[in-house]
Amino acid sequence: MASFEKLKLTKQLLIAVSNAGFVQPTELQSKILTRINGGQDVIAVAPEGAGKSTALVLAVLNKLKFTEEIAPRVLVLVPDIESGELLIDTFHTLNRNRNLRIMGLFNGETSLDTHVLELTDGVDIVVATPDRARAAYLKLGLNLNKIQMFILDDADIIIKKGLQLPVVELARGIIKTQHLVFTEVYHPKLQHIVEQFIDIPNLIEIEDLGNEQLDTLEQILYQVPNFKTKLNLLYLLLADKEVFDKVVVFVNSTFNAETAYKNILKSDEQEVIILNHPEYGDVGVKSIQDFKLSPKSRVLIVVGQQEEQLDLSQLPIFIHFDIPEDDSHYLQRVVLKSDEQKENLAITLCTDLELLQIKKLEQKQGKKMQLMDLPDDLYIEKEVKKKKEDEEEDDPTRGGAFHEKKAKNLKTHNYSAREKIRLSGKITNKRLD
Structure with a gap:
């Protein structure tokens, strides 16, 4: 791995890095800093702890020289005030050029008019939330004519918000600049946004799965663009009664449980039941054992984490319609507890915004x-346009990447449930994350 000296940092930055306790650059920093110094547009995809924020600050400070310009030369967009203040702290830690002017532009106690006055006094680096930056821009306070670097930090969270x-x-609004995007995941929704202002980016991806590998049952993932498509996929999967003859579906909320129940339920009310749901007493059960013993019940919907850990050992398949809010709940379900579970299968459905x-x-x-791969006969729901009075154009998250697919017979014969699932869709390594 390269040292900081080999990354062509200024002497001032090398001293600041050393004083801050950094011994050597992370893998991400080694890969992107020279590209940024060369003026390339970069999309950096890396997990938490990979050094994205430090790389951002080093890249800016290494390129920015002091001038007496009034208009800012760097605009960094962050998802919220907390992440923005942390980033500004990092700038102050590594900035040895005390002449550089760094300003935070966030919604809060300071009025927009005060922010506009501060901007017109002169600033070099603006760290802002997108909505506040736009408000200052429309009020002619944020001048974009001199921007040399336009940066999105935590871009996936910005899109999620x-x-x-x-x-x-x-x-x-910027005629010519260098673009940098830092994110933990790079999904189609974010890609569609980025492609509107970056022509040919350099995509740098770092993966860190850690050293410890848990012994788990087989897990497969379906990635869909939105919640309604996820509902369609759940219905499509469960329509195969031969494969899904006894399955648990986990959701995070009562609302999602009721929505899934109504979406799945088309004929026999006894087929789909909810665990411990007061409003569905006639079609509910009090324990997973009751579900296992019920010959008519095929799908059990479970809301949240139950007080007692559920025994899933005799169930060949379970589905996470929602990803548990507590990671440990998911891991408890997929970690192997006995050899008889090795043939069991955990299916997870996620939207682009849940990919993180x-x-x-x-x-x-x-x-x-x-x-x-998504089933060929899955209906892909379009993104719903947000109705706002001040919107003059379509939501840019609505792209042409997703469309209704042609119908195809997914029926399989004479295979185990696990094998049928594997045969009903091709496994692919092409995940945009």
Whole structure:
């Protein structure tokens, strides 16, 4: 691994890095800093702890020289005030050029008019949330004419918060600049946004699954663009009664349990039941053992983490419709507890915006889930346009990447449930994360 000296940092930065206690650069920093110094547009995809924020700060400070310009030369967009303040602290830690002016632009106690006045006094680096930066820009306070570096930090979280519109508007307001994107996951929704202002990016991906690998049952993953498509996929999978003859579906909320129940239920009410749900007493059960013994019940919906750990050993398949809020709950279910579970299968359904949770689960268990191609007859729901009075154009997250697919017979014969699942969709390694 390269040393900081080989990354062409200024002498001032080398001293600051040493004083901050950094011994050598991380793998990510070694790969991207020279590219950034060369003026390339870079998308850095790496897990938490890979040194993304430090790389961002080093890249900016290494390129930025002091001038008496009033207009800012670097605009960094962050998802919230907390991450913005942490980033500003890192700038102050590594910045030995006290003449550089660094400003935070966030919603809060300071009024927008005060922020506009501070901007017109002159600033070099602006760290801002997209909505606040856009407001200052529209008020003619944030001048984008001199921006040399346009940066998204925690880009996946920015998209998850629904801040893509101000991001695109600000990016389009800059005539020529270097673009940097830092993110933990790179999914189609984020890719579609980035492609609107970056033509040919250099994509640098770092994966760190850790040293410890847990002994788990087989796990497969279906990645879909949105919640409604996830519902369609659940219905499509469970329609095969031969494969899914006894299955548990985990959800995080009562609302999702009721939504899934109504979506799955098409004929026999006894087929789908809910565990310990007060409003569905006639079609509910009080224990998983009751479900196992019920000849008519095929699908059991479980809300959240139950007080007692559920015995899933005799059930060949279970599905995570929602990813548990507590990672340990997921890991408890997939870790092998006996040899008889080796043929069992855990299926997880996730949207693009839930992909970060999947990455964290993979890191904790030291292995990746097998990504499945979506069934050919799955109906892909379109993204719903947000209705706002001030919106003059479509939500840029709506792309042409997803469309209704042609019908195909997925029926399989004379295979175990586990093999049928594997045969019903091809396993692929092409995950955009």
